[in-house]
Structures are given as structure tokens and as C-alpha cells.
Amino acid sequence: MTKPVVAIVGRPNVGKSTIFNRIAGERIAIVEDVEGVTRDRIYAEAEWLGKSFSVIDTGGITMDDAPLMTQIRFQAEIAMDEADVIIFLTSVNEGITDADEQIANILFKSGKPIVLAVNKVDNPEKRSDIYEFYSLGLGDPYPISGSHGLGLGDLLDEVFKHFPENNGEEYDDSVIKFSLIGRPNVGKSSIVNAMVGEERVIVSNVAGTTRDAIDTTFVNPEGREYVIIDTAGIRKRGKVYENTEKYSVLRAFTAIERSDVVLVVLNAEEGIREQDKRVAGYAHEAGKGIVLLVNKWDVIEKETNTMREFEKTVRKEFAYLHYAPILFVSAETKQRLSQIPDLVEQVSMNQNLRIQSSLLNDVIMDAVAMNPTPTDNGKRLRIYYATQVAVKPPTFVIFVNDPELMHFSYARYLENRIRETFTFEGTTIRLIPRKRK
Incomplete structure (x- = not known):
């Protein structure tokens, strides 16, 4: 199921980021205390009256050197491309400005549903x-x-009226969907072409030449069907967006949302960049299956431990992806590309793995016996029972005397014990402490 997307557009200083944070609620704060997960948010998952949607803060997407109106136009165009509904944010304090009128004209031509919000109406006198x-x-x-x-409930009610009726996924549940994400020019399109064996995607060594996201379906020799969601699309409808890497990150989010497994493609020649971590962080937070692909491995001069050293670097830079397998590949020579479908299938199976409660509780109780639960101010954490409540990603509720006593480090210890016992390679697993009623 693809979630509807809402974008917030407006001139500077009308409060776009504040509204973004309000709508996204507590989800905007990354809950995991893990080094390397970016805190620079332009996109978040949100929920209203039990329905999920995605929200984009266009204020976070800038062309740093461009004049202000060019930046605003650029952000409005991104919103028009990416969103199902646009919130046009203005401010009651300044009234209607020239910039507001220009944005209104751009949005009016888009044909997308626009909901007009006037911010900073902090008291009844300003309502008039x-x-x-x-x-x-x-x-x-x-x-x-x-x-x-104030007023956000009415605003979101109006936004919801404009969501598209049918946001369903067009593929059968048995089809494994995976995407390749990464910076422009790491070789995503070349990997797709080499895997599928035909030139299905335009390949060029100029960053950002793929015109749009393209789904490629292929069947392996065993008859298993896959869909590759290629996210290389940095341009849309002839507009050139390459001059902001945040936009290429944004384009990846939609594909992450649709994927079962995400292949994070790194460039062996260039090493690891901040943008690699940003995109991988979103896939991790979304709870998707993850494989790290190191491409262009054919051009690296090898010594005895070259691969091992590079793997150490990857593990250090992506500490929060300790569960993700790493595969060294070359789109040019097709080295190890044949291993990708099997690896994707294995990770997808791990995403859907269900553990019997009796087995799970045996593992948890053994873990507690080996390393007793922590105490805080003389009060000890007691674990009564654990059960699996979801898959994709596998999610476990652990009933305890006080959830506050479940320290992050002890939760990580329990996660590691579960991983050692059951095969969860390539997938996050979530532990939720809950007070026993």
C-alpha cells in the first residue's frame, strides 16, 4: 500500500518546519540512540485518525546559491511533482506578500489539490x-x-478529503519488490541493466540522467518473480534538480516506501559520503530489509585484506546497520550480481519470519539468566513474557513491570540474543517494552 504524500509549501519564516514537526508528531525525533542516523529531516511518516500518510517539508530543500524566488519556485515544483495534496502555508502577521502571490500562481497551475493555511493565528483577535x-x-x-x-485537526480533515481514492499497490503479495538507492552516479542503473540483461534504463556517467523511477520486472530461473523499483530518477518532466542532493534523497523515499528490501548502493571508488548514510538511515527507520552493495569493486586495486578493510570501514560508518549483509559487486564485469536475487529473497523471508512464543520466551529467559536485568534507583526490571506481534519488520512486545527500566543497552543485548538464535540477517527487529496489566 503506497501512502498518500502531503507537501508543505510557503515562503521563508511562515513556520513550515514547525507545522511539519507538529503534523509528524513525535515520529520526527529519531528514537534510536545510534550514531550515524541523520537528524536532518525533510520527510516523515505521520498519522491522523488512524490513517497513515507521508509529509514533506519543502523548506528543508534548498538551492543554496540561487536567489530567493528561484528557491521558492524550485520547492513549489518539487511539491507539485511529489505530493498528492499541497498545504500552502502563509502567515497572518505579514498578510499577503508578493512571494505569496507568486507561489499561489505556481500552485494554481499545478492542478493538484491545494489547502490554504494561515499560520500564527495565536489568539481570537487575529481570526478576522x-x-x-x-x-x-x-x-x-x-x-x-x-x-x-491550534487548528491543525480542521486542516488535516480538509487535507484528507483530497487524498486519492485508490493508493493500492499494483503487484501481487508473492512478488518481492526491491529498490536500489544511493547517491547519483554510484551505478544503480548499470546494476539493474546488468542484472536484467537488457538496456531497460538509460545509463550515462553524468549524475542524474535517469528520467524517472522505472519498475523492472524479471523472473529468476526458479520462477520467482521480482520487481526492481529503480530510484535513480533525479529529474522529472525535464526539470533539472541535480543541484541539490536532498532532492535525490527525497526521490528515494517513495521507492523505500514501496519496497520490501532496499539495496543501498555505495561507490567503492569514492568511499562513503554523508548522503549515503542519510538515505540508508531512512530505509532503516522504515523497517525495511537492507543489503549494502559496494559497486565498482572491479576498479579497486586489491591487496590481501582489501575487502576485509573496506568492510570494517562500512561497519564503522553504518554502525546501526550491523544486521545488513554486505556484497561487493561490479556492474561492469557482472561480478557477484547473480547473488543479488537470492540474497534479496533471503532477506525478504527474514522480514516475514514468525517465532513461536514458547521458543522466544526460552531465548529471553536464557538471556536474563546469563545477564540479569538492570536496576534503576533500587528498582529492578522484571520481564514476564514476550510475544511477536508483527512482521515486516519482525516486532516483539516484551511485557515488563516498568517500561522505563528497559534501558537501551539491555534492549540491544536482548536483540542480539534473538539474532544469534534465529536468522534475522538483513532486517531490523523491533522490541517494544509494555507494562503488564
Whole structure:
């Protein structure tokens, strides 16, 4: 199921990031205390009245050297490309500005549903000031206050009215969907072409030449069907977006959302960059299966321990992906590419693995016997029972006397014991401490 996407657009200083954080709620804070997961957010998962959707903060996507209006136009165009519904955010304090009128004109031509929000209506006296915003021609303005959280419910109710009716996935559940994500020019398209054996994707060594995300279906010799969601699309409808790497990251999110397994492609020649970590961090947070592919391995001069040393570097830089297998490949020579489908299938199986409660509890109790639960202010954590409540990713609820006593390090210890006993290579597993009623 593909989630609807909402983008927040507006000129600077109208409070886009505040509204973004409000809508995304606590999800915006990365809950894992793990080094290397980026905190620079332009995209988040959100929920309203039990329904999930994705939200984009276009204020986080900038062309640093461009004039202000060019930047604003650029952000509005990204919103029009990526979103199902656009929240156009203005501010009651300044009234309608020239920039607001220009953005309204751009958005009006998009044909996308636009919901007009007037921010900073912090008290009842300001409500009468919203009527001038009718002149933008975008329908009813919704008064809100990001700093106080006022009016967001009415705004989201209106947004929800415009979500597309059918957001379902077009593939059968038995089909494994995987995507290749990574910086421009790491060789994603070349890997797809080499795997599929035909030129299905335009390949060029200029970063960002793939025109759009392209789904490629192929069947392995055993008859297993796969869909490759190629995320190399850095340009859309002829617009050139390569000058901001954040946009290429944003394009990957939609594909991550649709994938069962995500292949994070690294460039062996260039080493690991910050953007690699950012994209991988989102796949990790989304709970997807993950494989790290080190491409262009054919051009690296080898010595006895070259691969082992590179693997050490990858493990250090991606400490939070300790569970992800690493495969060294070459799209040019097709080295080890034949191993990818089997690895993807194995990771997908691990994502769907269910553990019997009796076996799970044996492992947990053995772990507690080997390393007793911690105490805090004289109070000891007691673990009563554990059960698996979900797959994709495998999620376990552990019933305890007080969830606050489940320290991060002890949860990690339990996770490691579970991983040692059952095969969870390539997938996150989630442990949720819950107070026993």
C-alpha cells in the first residue's frame, strides 16, 4: 500500500518546519540512540485518525546559491511533482506578500489539490485578519497556530478529503519488490541493466540522467518473480534538480516506501559520503530489509585484506546497520550480481519470519539468566513474557513491570540474543517494552 504524500509549501519564516514537526508528531525525533542516523529531516511518516500518510517539508530543500524566488519556485515544483495534496502555508502577521502571490500562481497551475493555511493565528483577535487570504483564489483559508498546535485537526480533515481514492499497490503479495538507492552516479542503473540483461534504463556517467523511477520486472530461473523499483530518477518532466542532493534523497523515499528490501548502493571508488548514510538511515527507520552493495569493486586495486578493510570501514560508518549483509559487486564485469536475487529473497523471508512464543520466551529467559536485568534507583526490571506481534519488520512486545527500566543497552543485548538464535540477517527487529496489566 503506497501512502498518500502531503507537501508543505510557503515562503521563508511562515513556520513550515514547525507545522511539519507538529503534523509528524513525535515520529520526527529519531528514537534510536545510534550514531550515524541523520537528524536532518525533510520527510516523515505521520498519522491522523488512524490513517497513515507521508509529509514533506519543502523548506528543508534548498538551492543554496540561487536567489530567493528561484528557491521558492524550485520547492513549489518539487511539491507539485511529489505530493498528492499541497498545504500552502502563509502567515497572518505579514498578510499577503508578493512571494505569496507568486507561489499561489505556481500552485494554481499545478492542478493538484491545494489547502490554504494561515499560520500564527495565536489568539481570537487575529481570526478576522484571515479574510484577505480569500483573494489568493485558493478557497477557504484555515487559521492555525504552529506554536500552540491550534487548528491543525480542521486542516488535516480538509487535507484528507483530497487524498486519492485508490493508493493500492499494483503487484501481487508473492512478488518481492526491491529498490536500489544511493547517491547519483554510484551505478544503480548499470546494476539493474546488468542484472536484467537488457538496456531497460538509460545509463550515462553524468549524475542524474535517469528520467524517472522505472519498475523492472524479471523472473529468476526458479520462477520467482521480482520487481526492481529503480530510484535513480533525479529529474522529472525535464526539470533539472541535480543541484541539490536532498532532492535525490527525497526521490528515494517513495521507492523505500514501496519496497520490501532496499539495496543501498555505495561507490567503492569514492568511499562513503554523508548522503549515503542519510538515505540508508531512512530505509532503516522504515523497517525495511537492507543489503549494502559496494559497486565498482572491479576498479579497486586489491591487496590481501582489501575487502576485509573496506568492510570494517562500512561497519564503522553504518554502525546501526550491523544486521545488513554486505556484497561487493561490479556492474561492469557482472561480478557477484547473480547473488543479488537470492540474497534479496533471503532477506525478504527474514522480514516475514514468525517465532513461536514458547521458543522466544526460552531465548529471553536464557538471556536474563546469563545477564540479569538492570536496576534503576533500587528498582529492578522484571520481564514476564514476550510475544511477536508483527512482521515486516519482525516486532516483539516484551511485557515488563516498568517500561522505563528497559534501558537501551539491555534492549540491544536482548536483540542480539534473538539474532544469534534465529536468522534475522538483513532486517531490523523491533522490541517494544509494555507494562503488564
